[in-house]
Amino acid sequence: MAGHSKWATTKHKKAVLDSRRAKSFAKLIKNIEVAAKMGGADLAGNPTLVDAVQKAKKTSVPNDNIDRAIKRGAGLTGESIEYTTIMYEGYGPNGVALLIECLTDNKNRAAAEVRTAMTRNGGTMADPGSVAYNFHRKGVIVVSAEHTNEDDVMMAVLEAGAEEVEPHASGFEIITDPSDMVKVRTALQEAGIDYESADAEFVPTLKVEIDAATARKIFHLIDVLEDSDDVQNVYSNFDLTAEVQAELESDA
Secondary structure (H helix, E strand, O other): OHHHHHHHHHHHHHHHHHHHHHHHHHHHHHHHHHHHHHHOOOHHHOHHHHHHHHHHHHOOOOHHHHHHHHHHHOOOOOOOOOOEEEEEEEEOHHHOEEEEEEEEOOHHHHHHHHHHHHHHOOOEEOOOOOOHHHEEEEEEEEEEOOOOOHHHHHHHHHHHOEEEEEEEOOEEEEEEOHHHHHHHHHHHHHOOOOOOEEEEEEEEOOOEEOOHHHHHHHHHHHHHHHOOOOEEEEEEOEEOOHHHHHHHHHHO
């Protein structure tokens, strides 16, 4: 029975991973459709579409799916793409701030799923504006440290308008004004530095350190929120010390 239990656990884990991969694909496709609808199907004149396509390719979304999404979004297939962006605000365990960004074709469904996920997993909804003031819209470019170092990254991007270069889990995070993101991305390419992703995100102005127990609850809540097809991004203001990160890594 032990062997069977192990097989069942492995099968369950694979099912969870496959489900998350499918949801990730669907969200990336949605981003491509919206970018193509707003800026057209020509990648040369649509930097938002370029970034959406690059992100999808790095996540192994098939090229045929990407091409179809571009055509659908740009209206080349006769289909109508109608998505609305909605931002929900709330607090997770221990008062950690959360901004929940939805891209949906059904506002009522999105609202119900976000509220249910929050109330069942230690979160509370907040009034509009009560959390958002703690966040600023910024361009965030992630660079892997595999083939470069912090000095080279800083040399490449500071004159292009980068505001900060910060250590990231596997490299560096470059923070820019959203209007400078394309310039900074181009500067990286001209310097021969590849980037993992480039997105406009909500960055907290003040971060709050949390312990490992709170982090586990926050991660679980974010996982549940992101299980919703309508939730595109969840932004938070928590910060982890090196010690807490090490403790969480030992969980795995």
